[in-house]
Amino acid sequence: MKTSLFIKILLLNLIFSLNIFSNIPDLTIIMVIDQFAYNYIEKLNENFNYAFKDLLKNGITCRNAHHPHGTPATATGHTALNTGAFARDHGIINNAWITPEYQKVKSDQDDSQNSLVFGPENKLQNYGKSAKNTMCSGLTYEFTKKYPDYKTYSISLKSRASIGMSGASGNPIWFDDKTGIFTTSKAFFNEIPEWVQDFNANYNLDNIIKNYKWELFYKLHNKYLYTINSKTKYYNFDYIDFHKKTHYKYVQDNKTLISNKYLKDYFKKNIYEYPEYSEFIKTPLANKVLLDLSKTCIEKNFDNTKPIKPMLLWISLSPLDYLGHTYGPDSIEAIDMIYHLDHQIKEFTNFINKKIGEKNILFILTADHGIQPLVKISKKRGYDAHVIKANELKAEINNKIKTKYNINNIVYEIKSCQLYLNVKELNKIPVDTKNSLFKNIKKIIRSKPGVSKVYTDQELLNGNFKFSSVENFYKNQIYLKRSGHIIIIPNKYSTVAEEKYGTGHRTGSKFNTHVPLIIYQPGVFEHKKFKNRVWIPQLPATVAKILNLPKPKNCEFEPIF
Ligand SMILES: [Zn+2]
CATH class of the missing domain: 3.40.720.10 (Alkaline Phosphatase, subunit A)
Known part of the structure; x- marks a missing residue:
């Protein structure tokens, strides 16, 4: 044994x-x-x-x-x-x-x-x-x-x-x-x-x-820089004017x-x-x-x-x-x-x-x-490019909603493309008013240059979208109690951001979703x-x-x- x-x-x-x-x-x-x-x-x-x-x-x-x-x-x-x-x-x-x-x-x-x-x-x-x-x-x-x-x-x-x-x-x-x-x-x-x-x-x-x-890589390893025909091909692109320093x-x-x-x-x-x-x-x-x-x-x-x-x-x-x-x-x-x-x-x-x-x-x-x-470079190249300024948008919505519904600070914060609303106020109001309120907020957002579409979280959750559609990308990202209540979808060249902003990846455009895989x-x-x-x-x-x-x-x- x-x-x-x-x-x-x-x-x-x-x-x-x-x-x-x-x-x-x-x-x-x-x-x-x-x-x-x-x-x-x-x-x-x-x-x-x-x-x-x-x-x-x-x-x-x-x-x-x-x-x-x-x-x-x-x-x-x-x-x-x-x-x-x-x-x-x-x-x-x-x-x-x-x-x-x-x-x-x-x-x-x-x-x-x-x-x-x-x-x-x-x-x-x-x-x-x-x-x-x-x-x-x-x-x-x-x-x-x-x-x-x-x-x-x-x-x-x-x-x-x-x-x-x-x-x-x-x-x-x-x-x-x-x-x-x-x-x-x-x-x-x-x-x-x-x-x-x-x-x-x-x-x-x-x-x-x-x-x-x-140090520039091809300045350090200059055998390529000087043996290939166009000696500046590594740093010379017609769409970049950084050699003129204006990029800054x-x-x-x-x-x-x-x-x-x-x-x-x-x-x-x-x-x-x-x-x-x-x-x-x-x-x-x-x-x-x-x-x-x-x-x-x-x-x-x-x-x-x-x-x-x-x-x-x-x-x-x-x-x-x-x-x-x-x-x-x-x-x-x-x-x-x-x-x-x-x-x-x-x-x-x-x-x-x-x-x-x-x-x-x-x-x-x-x-x-x-x-x-x-965004500023896309604009210079002639595209419909805008920074949808988060703080300005928040202030405008809050003012207009205050005037129309007498509700204070309805938007708590805009984060990336999401509006987090004031839940305490939202819970106090009847369903009809809520629907009209959402409609009004969406209307204000839609009037901004650079905005392609606006949805509430429920509209996205209940919507039937093509798998590869940008709406579906946003829907895939909703986790209630963490997500915002209203979602802004900017056009391809625009973004929702604060005033002082470089650039980012806050939209579902190909620029941001398409990555290498090897x-x-x-x-x-x-x-x-x-x-x-x-x-x-x-x-x-x-x-x-x-x-x-x-x-x-x-x-x-x-x-x-
Ligand atoms: Zn990252």
Whole structure:
């Protein structure tokens, strides 16, 4: 009896240790470039010489991949990449929202004692972060459930991106721009993992930042600049006049970050008595730091001894987003950052290929959302482009409604394209008055240049729209008690924003929903082009299939192949 049981256990151990059940890639990397609109690929395709060139040439490329959301924000997009669910089901409708009790809640906010964020020396901060607002599990959960011995991490500058990808069961690491360290929270770890603590201690980030000056990529690597016919093809576009410096008239920040000053000039102490990291996070250096941390993560956690324990690593590169909001997608800053990324990612893949072998790595590249051109630039090009000014609109509606219905401050706040109404007042009035009130508010909004359509949340929820229609994108994003009561759909070139605004991704236009999607594992997943429309939530279903996992529970989408 005893012997047979012993043999059984031995056999079971052998089976598991040989990893017979899981013929999956040794390393799966899902790399998300924050705000990497597909538009950049169309624009710069000919100019790529490194990772993007390789991936576009060799990988399975989806040329028509979209997020199915009306305001595809960072938290919403990263959570969709993990869960494969609509925002209406995963609940992360935006980076932040307003509750019916008028509380502003960030997507990853959780101030309970069990979720406090670690500061230097693991000292607990007075604010917390977790995935408690995410209403469903995702790919990371299925991975940790099926393979409890295998490692997974997610890395980003932003907590909402890192936690979006990890969900509650993964291991998110992010950059705390108050204290300048990579950190996490008690919701995920008892202390900052040792390899991250070592990275913080040894990388010497503050010194590197102080001595950093952003140089144009093709000035640094000038063999291309001077050997290809048109020596300025990398920075010369007929629709960009940045060489004349007039571009800065239109952007949020009227100084360039390139070849201008050393970052130390921006590196003053902030209100927290730590240096100010607000310019650093907008530079190619910040992408390098994230990729260096990712390399360290692999070095310290990936065990090359057989049998291999496969690893799932999420990397979200945030700087392009910080930069794009300020300077817009047609700026030399955004374009040069992408040239740097082309090279930096190649350098990163060279490193992992050498360590793990490229045939054993599944590499995925995508984005959480795109970016629309600066409204002022679209206007200059002759398009019907307007900034629908949120505060002005709020004041006008509140004044007119006060006069007509004697209700004070009916609009509590306009956030992205959503109007949060004063719920207390709304609950007091009879249904007939309410209907007339909504009608009037919609009429005021519709009269504004740049507005395409206006809906109430109920109209969207009860409407039957074509799956790929912009109305449906907004409908997919409604989660009652987090969403606004009235939703503005601007035209393609317009947006709802505050007065001082660069640009963003607050509408369901192609600029904002259309992103790159490339899947590549040499000899396994390669050399295919999908021209038809693909939905980004199909990606976790696809990766689940490749990794022999069940599809995430709230994913209604089928694998791409
Ligand atoms: Zn983003």
